[in-house]
Amino acid sequence: MIVPIYATSTFAQDGVGGLREGGYEYSRTANPTRTALEEALASLEGGRHALAFASGMAAADTALRAVTRPGDHIILGGDAYGGTFRLLDKVLTLWGVEYTSVDLADIEATRNAVRPNTKVIWTETPTNPLLGIADIAALAQVAAGAGARLVVDNTFATPYLQSPLGLGADVVLHSTTKYLGGHSDVVGGALITSDDTLHEQFAFLRNAVGAVPGPFDAFLTLRGAKTLALRMERHSDNAERVVEALLGHRRVTKVYYPGLADHPGHEIAAKQMRRFGGMVSFEVAGGEEAALAVAARTKLFILGESLGGVESLIEHPGKMTHASTAGSPLQVPDDLLRLSVGIEEATDLVQDLLTALG
Numbered sequence: 001m002i003v004p005i006y007a008t009s010t011f012a013q014d015g016v017g018g019l020r021e022g023g024y025e026y027s028r029t030a031n032p033t034r035t036a037l038e039e040a041l042a043s044l045e046g047g048r049h050a051l052a053f054a055s056g057m058a059a060a061d062t063a064l065r066a067v068t069r070p071g072d073h074i075i076l077g078g079d080a081y082g083g084t085f086r087l088l089d090k091v092l093t094l095w096g097v098e099y100t101s102v103d104l105a106d107i108e109a110t111r112n113a114v115r116p117n118t119k120v121i122w123t124e125t126p127t128n129p130l131l132g133i134a135d136i137a138a139l140a141q142v143a144a145g146a147g148a149r150l151v152v153d154n155t156f157a158t159p160y161l162q163s164p165l166g167l168g169a170d171v172v173l174h175s176t177t178k179y180l181g182g183h184s185d186v187v188g189g190a191l192i193t194s195d196d197t198l199h200e201q202f203a204f205l206r207n208a209v210g211a212v213p214g215p216f217d218a219f220l221t222l223r224g225a226k227t228l229a230l231r232m233e234r235h236s237d238n239a240e241r242v243v244e245a246l247l248g249h250r251r252v253t254k255v256y257y258p259g260l261a262d263h264p265g266h267e268i269a270a271k272q273m274r275r276f277g278g279m280v281s282f283e284v285a286g287g288e289e290a291a292l293a294v295a296a297r298t299k300l301f302i303l304g305e306s307l308g309g310v311e312s313l314i315e316h317p318g319k320m321t322h323a324s325t326a327g328s329p330l331q332v333p334d335d336l337l338r339l340s341v342g343i344e345e346a347t348d349l350v351q352d353l354l355t356a357l358g
Contacts (some may be wrong), residue, residue, distance in 0.1 A: 003036040005219045029207050033215040037222045038190075041180075044159035044225065045172050047192040049199035051206055052218060056155065056175025057083050058211035059189030063171055064088075064120060066201040067149055070096030072119045077104045077134065078330060079127040081153070082322035085330050101329050104134040105265055107142065114146040121146075124153040125162075126269070129281050129317040129338040131256040133265025136272055140168025149198070155179070155308070160232045161274045170195055178308030179278075182224035182231055188213045231310065234343040235278025241346040242339065242353065246282050251290070251357045253335070256281040279307065280339045281317075284357075288334035292316055295337055297356035300349055307340035312349055314339055 008031075011024040024030055034052050042050035053059040064087070068074065076088060078101045088099045102113045104123050121143045125134040136152060143150035151171040152164035158179045164172045174180055176188040191202050206212060213221070243257045258269035259276030269276060284291040294314075295303055301314035305321050315321060317332045325331045341349065 003033055003219065003222060005215045006032045007215055027215070028210050028212055031212075031215050031218070033222075034213060034218040037218040037225075040222055040225055041159075041174070041176075041190050042192055044228075045154070045165055045192040046163055046194075047165050047172065048194040048196070050190055050192045051199070051202050052176070052213050052221070053189035053191070053206065054211045054213050054217075055187050056173070056177060056189035057087060059173050059175075059191050060084055060087060060153075061091075062202055062205050062209070062211065063151055063173060063191055064092060064097075064122075066198070066205050068092070068097050068119050071117060072097055073115045073117045074099040074120045074122060075104075075110065075113050075118060075148075076101045077123050077127055077132070078102055079130045079132045079332075080122070080124060080330060081128040082317070082324045082330075084122070084124075084153070085328070086324040089328070090324075103132075104139060105132055107135065107138045110139065111142050111145075114142065114148070118146050118148045120149050120151055122151050122153070124156065125265075126156045126258055126277060126279065128156060128279075129256075129322065129332060129336065131156075131258055131263075131279060131281055133258050133263070133269045135268045136162075136164050136167040136169055140170075143170070144168070156277055156279050157273060158228060158232055158277075160229050161236075161277055162272060165192070165194060167272060171198060176221045177306060179232065179235075180225050180228060180308075181221045182227065182309060183220075184306065184309035184311065186217050186220040186224070188217050188221050231343060232275070232278070235341055236275040238343065238346045238349060239276070239278045239280050239339075239341040241350055242280055242341050245350045245354060246280070249354070249357055251285045252282050253285050254283040278341045280341055281336055282339075283333055283335045284337060286335070288316075288318070291335045291337050292319075294356045298352050299355075300344060300352040301339065301356075307338075309340070310343045312340060312342035312344060
């Protein structure tokens with residue numbers, strides 16, 4: 001019933017150059033527990049291939065290094081995860097890769113940002129932390145016209161709420177640490193594609209660099225994925241209740257949630273997503289100090305980074321997950337708080353926030 005944890009670093013072989021049935025030789029290259037996870041992830045995303053990684057950032061680094069060379073250009077969303085921005089701005093630029101940040105909801109602006117050396121359009125939808133929405137099918141057309149690859153970070157939406165490959169994306173990325181694992185007890189990442197050549201490039205680089213999850217990490221992620229559908233329904237239900245409460249509060253100046261009818265990406269989100277997910281961001285009247293005070297007063301919403309677990313989390317992106325964007329065009333508002341709405345009783349979560357807001 002349950003995939004075993006193959007806690008082995010190496011496998012017996014039938015002879016020099018001859019592998020036993022299953023083709024396993026060394027766990028950096030492949031491990032049966034990890035294979036089971038990868039088969040599940042590929043199936044969930046509707047792709048032919050999946051590779052699991054030691055973290056979401058290891059997956060991101062592999063995706064970008066496999067398809068870019070010094071002198072190449074990447075288009076990045078103007079509201080991107082701080083870790084992705086840091087990877088591009090502080091690491092890949094040292095390797096000679098260029099990037100431009102663009103509002104990917106503006107298709108014409110994205111098209112105008114394309115250069116002859118553009119190799120990747122990198123998008124999150126919904127974005128982290130401002131919950132922006134990008135039209136995946138439209139971006140796929142721009143990428144195809146430019147001879148570039150469209151990579152979609154599907155961490156916030158999950159395969160349950162959104163299927164980027166079916167909308168034309170070349171690669172789907174996940175931080176499996178988040179909703180796929182779902183219990184805040186494992187770190188991991190994944191790349192899913194139906195492109196055989198891309199998969200071979202990713203697999204070669206992952207093996208060469210060695211950024212692989214251990215078998216217990218793969219086991220935990222696979223366990224979490226089994227309840228993904230149930231959890232995402234509850235996350236979405238609770239987020240809608242939280243949004244409703246925040247909209248009516250005098251100390252909340254703005255709420256970011258793609259399920260709101262006045263959200264600029266609402267129509268696209270309704271078209272390409274099953275539901276709108278469990279992530280909510282909002283701005284607090286009084287600026288940064290007021291926002292920090294609210295984050296310090298919650299009880300059920302635990303102050304912490306990461307997201308997508310069964311427990312609710314609150315964080316201040318400007319000083320936490322997105323601190324690396326300070327002073328850049330991707331800097332987030334200093335009065336912004338981000339919520340990862342868990343699966344607790346919605347009434348309790350709402351009351352916790354109302355009490356913290358005063």
